[in-house]
Amino acid sequence: xxxxxxxxxxxxxxxxxxxxxxxxxxxxxxxxxxxxxxxxxxxxxxxxxxxxxxxxxxxxxxxxxxxxxxxxxxxxxxxxxxxxxxxxxxxxxxxxxxxxxxxxxxxxxxxxxxxxxxxxxxxxxxxxxxxxxxxxxxxxxxxxxxxxxxxxxxxxxxxxxxxxxxxxxxxxxxxxxxxxxxxxxxxxxxxxxxxxxxxxxxxxxxxxxxxxxxxxxxxxxxxxxxxxxxxxxxxxxxxxxxxxxx
Amino acid sequence: xxxxxxxxxxxxxxxxxxxxxxxxxxxxxxxxxxxxxxxxxxxxxxxxxxxxxxxxxxxxxxxxxxxxxxxxxxxxxxxxxxxxxxxxxxxxxxxxxxxxxxxxxxxxxxxxxxxxxxxxxxxxxxxxxxxxxxxxxxxxxxxxxxxxxxxxxxxxxxxxxxxxxxxxxxxxxxxxxxxxxxxxxxxxxxxxxxxxxxxxxxxxxxxxxxxxxxxxxxxxxxxxxxxxxxxxxxxxxxxxxxxxxxxxxxxxxxxxxxxxxxxxxxxxxxxxxxxxxxxxxxxxxxxxxxxxxxxxx
Amino acid sequence: xxxxxxxxxxxxxxxxxxxxxxxxxxxxxxxxxxxxxxxxxxxxxxxxxxxxxxxxxxxxxxxxxxxxxxxxxxxxxxxxxxxxxxxxxxxxxxxxxxxxxxxxxxxxxxxxxxxxxxxxxxxxxxxxxxxxxxxxxxxxxxxxxxxxxxxxxxxxxxxxxxxxxxxxxxxxxxxxxxxxxxxxxxxxxxxxxxxxxxxxxxxxxxxxxxxxxxxxxxxxxxxxxxxxxxxxxxxxxxxxxxxxxxxxxxxxxxxxxxxxxxxxxxxxxxxxxxxxxxxxxxxxxxxxxxxxxxxxxxxxxxxxxxxxxxxxxxxxxxxxxxxx
Numbered sequence: 001x002x003x004x005x006x007x008x009x010x011x012x013x014x015x016x017x018x019x020x021x022x023x024x025x026x027x028x029x030x031x032x033x034x035x036x037x038x039x040x041x042x043x044x045x046x047x048x049x050x051x052x053x054x055x056x057x058x059x060x061x062x063x064x065x066x067x068x069x070x071x072x073x074x075x076x077x078x079x080x081x082x083x084x085x086x087x088x089x090x091x092x093x094x095x096x097x098x099x100x101x102x103x104x105x106x107x108x109x110x111x112x113x114x115x116x117x118x119x120x121x122x123x124x125x126x127x128x129x130x131x132x133x134x135x136x137x138x139x140x141x142x143x144x145x146x147x148x149x150x151x152x153x154x155x156x157x158x159x160x161x162x163x164x165x166x167x168x169x170x171x172x173x174x175x176x177x178x179x180x181x182x183x184x185x186x187x188x189x190x191x192x193x194x195x196x197x198x199x200x201x202x203x204x205x206x207x208x209x210x211x212x213x214x215x216x217x218x219x220x221x222x223x224x225x226x227x228x229x230x231x232x233x234x235x236x237x238x239x240x241x242x243x244x245x246x
Numbered sequence: 247x248x249x250x251x252x253x254x255x256x257x258x259x260x261x262x263x264x265x266x267x268x269x270x271x272x273x274x275x276x277x278x279x280x281x282x283x284x285x286x287x288x289x290x291x292x293x294x295x296x297x298x299x300x301x302x303x304x305x306x307x308x309x310x311x312x313x314x315x316x317x318x319x320x321x322x323x324x325x326x327x328x329x330x331x332x333x334x335x336x337x338x339x340x341x342x343x344x345x346x347x348x349x350x351x352x353x354x355x356x357x358x359x360x361x362x363x364x365x366x367x368x369x370x371x372x373x374x375x376x377x378x379x380x381x382x383x384x385x386x387x388x389x390x391x392x393x394x395x396x397x398x399x400x401x402x403x404x405x406x407x408x409x410x411x412x413x414x415x416x417x418x419x420x421x422x423x424x425x426x427x428x429x430x431x432x433x434x435x436x437x438x439x440x441x442x443x444x445x446x447x448x449x450x451x452x453x454x455x456x457x458x459x460x461x462x463x464x465x466x467x468x469x470x471x472x473x474x475x476x477x478x479x480x481x482x483x484x485x486x487x488x489x490x491x492x493x494x495x496x497x498x499x500x501x502x503x504x505x506x507x508x509x510x511x512x513x514x515x516x517x518x519x520x521x522x523x524x525x526x527x528x529x530x531x532x533x534x535x536x537x538x539x540x541x542x543x
Numbered sequence: 544x545x546x547x548x549x550x551x552x553x554x555x556x557x558x559x560x561x562x563x564x565x566x567x568x569x570x571x572x573x574x575x576x577x578x579x580x581x582x583x584x585x586x587x588x589x590x591x592x593x594x595x596x597x598x599x600x601x602x603x604x605x606x607x608x609x610x611x612x613x614x615x616x617x618x619x620x621x622x623x624x625x626x627x628x629x630x631x632x633x634x635x636x637x638x639x640x641x642x643x644x645x646x647x648x649x650x651x652x653x654x655x656x657x658x659x660x661x662x663x664x665x666x667x668x669x670x671x672x673x674x675x676x677x678x679x680x681x682x683x684x685x686x687x688x689x690x691x692x693x694x695x696x697x698x699x700x701x702x703x704x705x706x707x708x709x710x711x712x713x714x715x716x717x718x719x720x721x722x723x724x725x726x727x728x729x730x731x732x733x734x735x736x737x738x739x740x741x742x743x744x745x746x747x748x749x750x751x752x753x754x755x756x757x758x759x760x761x762x763x764x765x766x767x768x769x770x771x772x773x774x775x776x777x778x779x780x781x782x783x784x785x786x787x788x789x790x791x792x793x794x795x796x797x798x799x800x801x802x803x804x805x806x807x808x809x810x811x812x813x814x815x816x817x818x819x820x821x822x823x824x825x826x827x828x829x830x831x832x833x834x835x836x837x838x839x840x841x842x843x844x845x846x847x848x849x850x851x852x853x854x855x856x857x858x859x860x861x862x863x864x865x866x867x
Binding site: 048069070071074075079080086087088089090091095098099100102103104107108109110111112113114115116118155158159 | 727728730731732733734735736738739742743745746747748749750751752753754757760
Binding site for chain 2: 600653658659797801836845848
């Protein structure tokens with residue numbers, strides 16, 4: 001479904017991602033973990049076209065998307081969320097999701113049809129399914145942190161992606177909210193037959209839903225496998241428990 | 247175009263280009279520094295130059311003993327304008343730093359309108375001129391070209407300002423902070439410096455240079471309403487060509503623009519203004535951050 | 544949302560009726576001021592498609608206004624082209640130029656975008672200023688003919704009006720159609736995507752939108768409407784001059800747009816009306832109009848950061864959909 005080969009990126013001498021290769025199958029859930037500064041966000045930015053890699057390639061369903069612009073990659077079926085919540089904060093929750101639907105259906109240049117009535121059913125269904133129906137007319141930037149994360153997820157899902165990348169979906173959430181997000185993700189992957197990649201700090205989240213775990217350390221993948229294998233991996237333990245955290 | 251074969255003509259235009267460049271640099275360096283640190287495009291910077299010119303003219307006319315009084319009036323003009331700049335920063339601009347760009351743009355443009363009419367009320371609408379200071383009215387002949395002595399003095403003053411600016415940006419604590427801030431604004435907060443007094447000091451220095459430039463130009467050009475808007479447009483071009491927030495860029499931009507003005511006339515009168523904007527557009531298309539600037543985060 | 548649509552229609556209709564009754568007052572002067580306001584309302588609204596709707600602060604909008612005026616004026620006077628065709632071609636001229644310049648401008652962001660729009664506009668100005676054979680150069684292009692309005696004569700009342708009043712009606716009709724078209728665009732899906740770009744450019748890319756392409760399209764459209772406004776103004780002014788493209792004209796329109804309220808569709812029109820009426824009122828009393836304007840601008844910017852329309856809207860607690 002998604003394949004990454006020998007991806008490499010450096011910023012003025014500092015190597016952020018180095019020879020990263022992995023692949024994800026359809027409907028698989030891959031967690032990318034690693035200490036702060038391991039290069040997780042850079043990796044996501046390389047895959048989604050936010051940054052162009054120095055070397056290597058990214059394949060989405062066998063098609064080469066390396067270095068393509070973000071909007072192209074998005075139209076090809078990849079959705080994402082950002083580590084720092086990234087939504088249309090001055091638009092209402094309804095408009096956030098509706099805009100994403102308009103974009104997905106390629107109606108962005110339609111200058112005749114009024115926007116407010118368009119795609120109402122679809123928008124409302126999406127808000128309903130993510131439990132945002134009550135917040136429909138709230139200005140998105142005024143929602144709680146968790147609420148904004150939900151809106152971002154809704155924006156990403158409205159594009160009907162086949163591959164979804166979530167950068168720390170539970171960051172800054174309470175234990176209860178985290179539990180809800182896990183259940184939600186589980187359900188969505190099932191319902192929409194999604195392939196999911198996510199980064200996460202909370203190991204409980206990782207081990208409760210990931211099918212595969214990749215460990216990133218100093219820009220390299222140092223372990224990649226089933227959660228149980230990775231948990232037992234000596235190197236990973238040393239990174240997390242030993243010197244790697246400093 | 248045949249004029250270009252005449253070395254006397256070329257040297258003469260070169261001379262006038264350099265003189266223009268010096269005045270431009272005095273204005274544009276302040277504009278560029280203010281943009282570098284505050285990210286504000288200060289339209290009113292040209293008004294400070296105009297006010298400097300009016301004050302210099304006014305004081306010269308009042309002071310007895312012309313030779314001394316010209317330099318005294320230049321100093322008075324520059325200092326008064328510096329204080330005015332500080333007052334404007336403290337009382338008005340301070341409140342718009344966090345606003346959107348278009349809002350700031352309109353705000354400083356309002357100041358331009360107010361200053362230009364205030365100058366008309368205070369000093370009238372007729373053109374005023376100042377004769378060259380005593381002892382500098384003559385000219386020196388170099389390589390077959392006559393260089394007015396006054397312009398040589400301007401060249402000396404201009405070079406001094408470049409050196410002083412460079413030294414204060416590179417050898418003083420404030421200077422280092424300003425350079426750091428021009429590269430990365432976020433740093434300012436982290437440095438824990440007294441940002442507010444830094445801004446005021448910077449504004450004062452920039453206003454001083456604008457006032458100085460306005461005062462020094464009075465023996466060369468007449469003091470008229472509208473000189474504020476004319477110079478600010480020129481200064482913009484310079485800063486954009488050289489790179490917003492870069493000192494050397496501003497110097498380079500001033501020289502390039504000075505030469506375009508001086509030699510553009512060969513092609514046809516008023517061609518230079520077209521050439522200048524074409525150059526500005528070209529730089530923005532190819533290297534938006536200017537010849538010697540850096541991309542802004 | 545239906546309620547807001549109804550409010551919008553009522554407001555638009557009321558404005559139109561008020562504007563249409565100006566000639567009833569029977570004063571040449573009032574009709575003159577009203578024509579000026581209607582044309583500038585149209586120009587400011589076209590600029591607001593960029594500034595308010597898309598977050599693109601153009602500092603060179605006068606270029607497209609001026610080019611529209613030249614194209615329309617030259618076609619009518621030198622080419623003998625009928626008014627309506629010349630007017631539309633003026634709009635096409637503005638749009639084409641905006642399309643070419645916009646291609647480069649939308650590659651830049653924020654202050655650099657503004658600077659490049661300014662530079663291009665100044666180039667246009669310099670060309671109009673120098674190209675004596677076509678534009679009349681510094682002297683301008685005088686005596687643009689009044690369109691033949693004989694076709695209005697059969698109408699009751701309007702047919703019996705002075706030609707200035709008749710022309711005012713033509714301007715009002717054409718401006719109304721243009722404004723409705725712009726309103727439609729602002730409220731369309733395209734308009735929604737533009738507000739997204741204004742709000743968060745990066746996120747808009749990641750919902751699958753080619754941001755530059757959308758920006759270029761809106762830049763072209765805004766240039767087209769500016770050209771249409773320019774065509775009307777050239778006739779109204781009985782001549783086209785290089786000043787039409789000069790940067791203070793761009794500044795003037797930007798002031799109308801922002802003081803009037805860039806987050807509301809009608810804000811720029813309110814700004815145009817307020818500034819033009821104030822100008823007429825103050826110029827007749829003092830020569831220091833710029834001073835008064837500057838002071839008013841400072842006061843308004845401090846008192847109503849979202850413009851006059853923003854303040855009125857907040858007072859009425861009614862939220863226009865254009866904004867969000």
